[in-house]
Each structure stands twice: as structure tokens, then as C-alpha cells.
Amino acid sequence: MDPRRNPYTPNAGAMPPVLVGRRGEMEAFEVLLDRLRAGRTEQSMIITGLRGVGKTVLLTEFGRIAADRDWVAIEMEAAKHDDDRFRLELARESRRALLSIAPRQRWGERARRAARILRSFSMGIDPDGRLTVGFEVDALEGHADSGFLDADVQDLMVSLGEAASEHQTGVILLLDEIQLLETSQFEALIVAIHKTVQRSLPLVLVAAGLPQLPALAGEAKSYSERLFRFPGIDSLNDDEARLALSQPAAELGLEFLDGAIEVGLEFTEGFPYFIQEFGQAAWNLADAPRVTASDAEQARLVVEEKLDTNFFRVRLDRTTELQRAYLRAMAELGPGPQRAAAVARMLDRTTQQCGTIRSKLIEKGLLYQPQHGDAAFTVPHFDRHLKRTIPDLTVPPIRHRHP
Ligand SMILES: Nc1ncnc2c1ncn2[C@@H]1O[C@H](COP(=O)(O)OP(=O)(O)OP(=O)(O)O)[C@@H](O)[C@H]1O
Ligand SMILES: [Mg+2]
Known part of the structure; x- marks a missing residue:
């Protein structure tokens, strides 16, 4: 069929032609917005899931739902930034949010105050005041200017929540790839949300990230467990997957014949x-x-090849020989979570000797810890790729350091 009309969207964050499933998450999100708008409190949400499972798409959909209800969305993608850069990004987005809450001419007293606090907040990183240019406000001394990230983020978020409330709207902070935040930044957000919840302000954090997050958030602040819910999103069930595969084509007159869909379901x-x-x-x-079963078999090979040379490959490119051996040993043990001790045994090492390799792989986002002592791949089907491309399980020798 003509590739120009191809409706599928195999790109990171691309809204699929048919957004299948995720009803539960969307309903929970709508309830959250409505409760906050009514002055009730509700837990913020951190969506977790493996690579490519649809977290970014879901956040985008949340942004749309929020916009339909005239909420103001701050969208940020976390990255490995230092605290100043984080402050700058947050300030820039807060500026945008403030102007969306109301145009400057219509600002009430609370919105004007939020603008002054934004000025204080960005003083250190933007001494010329470019971020607040046109606001015609002075910094509000003693607010968001302590230099302590958590206290300052808290002041800023509270002031935004108050401004939103004054103008009968709410602010939703949509934060993707949240596992990349430094602990100090994560903590600052947690502290801020804690405060806005206490004050019943219409400001909420909805984030997405890899599954190691609940543990990270727990480390960041012990009360985070009560502040956040961590809904996990997973692969689609059979009916949903069938729909996601067949409907976009059907809408354009292409039918998957018996057997073809099954190949797709089994493969994906x-x-x-x-x-x-x-x-x-x-x-x-x-x-x-029509897509015949043999077209589908062919498609499977094409995709396997493409994944091996792109999707999986770029991830392996960032690893050392030892780290690759560790991943390969895990693949040998199976696709699911593996005990640290079992992987170490495959490599003729002790768990301690493998500790650094493992923590580096977690840091690089290739593994996560579903529970203490276990590690699992963050990328689905990674085990298959490793077995296909590294046929032999080799055990690199232990290099002894000489004094
Ligand atoms: N509910 C869905 N139905 C059908 N296709 C979907 C759905 N959600 C996401 N997709 C498709 O899956 C792919 C991955 O989506 P997305 O980029 O949102 O995943 P992700 O979880 O954010 O991945 P990563 O962890 O790599 O950022 C995209 O090609 C997208 O079009
Ligand atoms: Mg994503």
C-alpha cells in the first residue's frame, strides 16, 4: 500500500491514530481535576511503565483533557540538568502558566503577587529580568529568593496555585521522564506539592517515568507515598492490541486477514x-x-531487523563490555526480573563484584529494580534482542588491580 498514506506512528511520543485502552487512567485523571477544582484534595499521579508503552502519549492526552476544562498545563521534560537549569526551565514554564491563567491586564491581586514571586524566584539565574519582562512588577522580597531550591519552588508553586484559584482555573504540571530529575529537584517538587495539597490549591503534578520511580520518590521524602499514586501502564490486552493494529488500516480500507493479526499479536x-x-x-x-499471514510474517522480520539496528542498538551502544555481558547473562535467565545473585553466578562473580555494573545499568535507564535484590529490563523484548545479536554468553575475566 502507498507508504504516503501509512497511518501508523512508530515514533516516540507520537499520538497514535487510535488511542486504545487507558480508559481507567483517563477517568482517574478527570476525577482528579474535578476534585481539585471543587477545592478537595487528591493525590498527584506518577505514571510508570517500560520504554515505548505509551507514557508520553498518555501525558499528552492528559494535557488535552485539562485544556478542554480550561486548566493551564505546564509541560516539562526532565533531563539531567543542574539545579540552576531546572530553576530556569521551571521559571519559563511558570511564566507561560501565569499568562495563561489570565492576560496581564486582567490579573487579580494573587496573580500579580505570583508574578512578583516569579521575579524573586528567577533573580539568581536571570538577573536582567528577561523572564518577567513586560510584567512591570518588582520582586517580592523574602519569597522564593532563599536560594534553597525546595523552599523557593514551594513559594512559586503555592503562588501559582493561588493565582489559578483566584481566576477560577487550575494548574497541572505535566512532567515527562521524571526519573532523570536529580533528587534535590524531585524533593523540591514533592515539598511544593505537599504544601499546595495542605492549602487545597488547584495545582497538581502528573508525571511519567520508568518503573524505578516509586522507590526514588520514597527515598526523596517519606510522605511522598501518601502524596502520589503510581499507576503503572502496561502492554495492551489482546482485544485492545487487535484494535490498535487493525482499526487504523481499516479506516483507510486495508484489512488484516485471519492469521495476520495473530502474527502481530504474538510478535508485539x-x-x-x-x-x-x-x-x-x-x-x-x-x-x-489486504494483509495476508505471509505479509505479516514478512513484516515481523522487517521490524525485527529495524529494532535490532535502531531501537535496541542505540541502548547497547552506551554500554561497556562488562555491562553488556551482564545484560546478556540476564537475558539467558529469561525476560522477567532476575535476582542479583543469580546473574552474578552466571558471570562467575559475587553479587558484590557485580554491584557497580548493575547500578550503572540502572543509572543509564536500562534496568530497574521492581523490588530490592531484583533487576529487570526497562525495554520490552530486550532479552530477545540480546540473544539474537550476542549469540554466545561469554564471561569476561575479572581484572585484578595491581598495587
Ligand atoms: N494507547 C495506545 N494505543 C496505540 N498506540 C499507542 C498507545 N500509546 C502509545 N502508542 C504508540 O506507542 C509508541 C510509544 O509511545 P510513547 O512514546 O508515548 O511511549 P513512552 O512510554 O513514553 O516511551 P519512552 O519510555 O521511550 O519515552 C508510539 O509510537 C505511540 O504512537
Ligand atoms: Mg516517553
């Missing part, structure tokens, strides 16, 4: 990103308005 195991890749390949291969 319902992982949204793989579904999009598979759908795209199947569409391109079909030469009648």
Missing part, C-alpha cells in the same frame, strides 16, 4: 510501540487492500 505482545512498527511494516508490504 501488545506493546504499543511494537504495534505501531508492525502496523507500519505490514501496511507497506501489503500489495492488495
Whole structure:
């Protein structure tokens, strides 16, 4: 079929032609907005899930739902930034939020105050006041100017919440890749949310990240468990996956024949990103308005090859030989979570000797710890890729350091 009309979206964060499933999460989100708007409190949400499962897409959808209800969204993607850069990003987004809450001419007393606090907040990183240019306000001394990130973020967020409340709206902070935040930044957000909850202000954090997060948040502040819910999103179930695969094509007159869908379901195991890749390949291969089982088999090979040379490959490129051996040993043990001791044994090492390798792999976002002592791949089907591309399990020798 004509690749120009191909509807599938195998790209990071790309809104799929049919957004399947996730009803529960969307409803929970709507309830959250309505409760906050009514002055009730509600836990913030941190969505966790493996790579390519649809976290960014869900956050985008949340942004749309929020906009439909005239909420103001601050969208940020976390990165490994120092605290100053984090402050700058937050200030820039807060400026945007403040102007969305109301245009400057219509600002009430609380919005004007938030603008002054934003000026204080950004003083150190923006001494010329470019961030608040046109606001015609002075910094509000003693607010958000302590230099302590947590206290300052708290002052800023509270002031934004108050401004939103004054103008009968709410602010939602949508933060993607939250596992990349430094602990100090994460803590600052937690402290701020704690305060806005205490004051029943319409400001909420909805974030997404890799599954190691609940543990991270727990370390950051012990009360975070009560402040946040951590809904996990997973691969689509069979009915949903079937729909995600067949409907975009059906809408454009291409039908998946019996057997073809099954190949797709088996291959993708319902992982949204793989579904999009598979759908795209199947569409391109079909030469009648039908995808046959043999087209589907062919599509599977095309996708496998593409994943091996791109999706998986870029992740392995960032690893050392030892780290790759560790991943390969895990793959040998199976796709699920593995005990640290079992992996170490495969490598003829002790758990302690493998400790650094493992923590580096977690830091690089390739592994996460579903529970203490276990590690699992953050990328679905990584085990298959490792076995395909590194056929032999080799055990690198231990290098002894000489004095
Ligand atoms: N509910 C869904 N139905 C169908 N396709 C989806 C759905 N959610 C996401 N996708 C598709 O899956 C792919 C991955 O989505 P997305 O980038 O949101 O994942 P992610 O979890 O943010 O991944 P990463 O951890 O790598 O950032 C995209 O190609 C997107 O179009
Ligand atoms: Mg994403």
C-alpha cells in the first residue's frame, strides 16, 4: 500500500491514530481535576511503565483533557540538568502558566503577587529580568529568593496555585521522564506539592517515568507515598492490541486477514510501540487492500531487523563490555526480573563484584529494580534482542588491580 498514506506512528511520543485502552487512567485523571477544582484534595499521579508503552502519549492526552476544562498545563521534560537549569526551565514554564491563567491586564491581586514571586524566584539565574519582562512588577522580597531550591519552588508553586484559584482555573504540571530529575529537584517538587495539597490549591503534578520511580520518590521524602499514586501502564490486552493494529488500516480500507493479526499479536505482545512498527511494516508490504499471514510474517522480520539496528542498538551502544555481558547473562535467565545473585553466578562473580555494573545499568535507564535484590529490563523484548545479536554468553575475566 502507498507508504504516503501509512497511518501508523512508530515514533516516540507520537499520538497514535487510535488511542486504545487507558480508559481507567483517563477517568482517574478527570476525577482528579474535578476534585481539585471543587477545592478537595487528591493525590498527584506518577505514571510508570517500560520504554515505548505509551507514557508520553498518555501525558499528552492528559494535557488535552485539562485544556478542554480550561486548566493551564505546564509541560516539562526532565533531563539531567543542574539545579540552576531546572530553576530556569521551571521559571519559563511558570511564566507561560501565569499568562495563561489570565492576560496581564486582567490579573487579580494573587496573580500579580505570583508574578512578583516569579521575579524573586528567577533573580539568581536571570538577573536582567528577561523572564518577567513586560510584567512591570518588582520582586517580592523574602519569597522564593532563599536560594534553597525546595523552599523557593514551594513559594512559586503555592503562588501559582493561588493565582489559578483566584481566576477560577487550575494548574497541572505535566512532567515527562521524571526519573532523570536529580533528587534535590524531585524533593523540591514533592515539598511544593505537599504544601499546595495542605492549602487545597488547584495545582497538581502528573508525571511519567520508568518503573524505578516509586522507590526514588520514597527515598526523596517519606510522605511522598501518601502524596502520589503510581499507576503503572502496561502492554495492551489482546482485544485492545487487535484494535490498535487493525482499526487504523481499516479506516483507510486495508484489512488484516485471519492469521495476520495473530502474527502481530504474538510478535508485539501488545506493546504499543511494537504495534505501531508492525502496523507500519505490514501496511507497506501489503500489495492488495489486504494483509495476508505471509505479509505479516514478512513484516515481523522487517521490524525485527529495524529494532535490532535502531531501537535496541542505540541502548547497547552506551554500554561497556562488562555491562553488556551482564545484560546478556540476564537475558539467558529469561525476560522477567532476575535476582542479583543469580546473574552474578552466571558471570562467575559475587553479587558484590557485580554491584557497580548493575547500578550503572540502572543509572543509564536500562534496568530497574521492581523490588530490592531484583533487576529487570526497562525495554520490552530486550532479552530477545540480546540473544539474537550476542549469540554466545561469554564471561569476561575479572581484572585484578595491581598495587
Ligand atoms: N494507547 C495506545 N494505543 C496505540 N498506540 C499507542 C498507545 N500509546 C502509545 N502508542 C504508540 O506507542 C509508541 C510509544 O509511545 P510513547 O512514546 O508515548 O511511549 P513512552 O512510554 O513514553 O516511551 P519512552 O519510555 O521511550 O519515552 C508510539 O509510537 C505511540 O504512537
Ligand atoms: Mg516517553
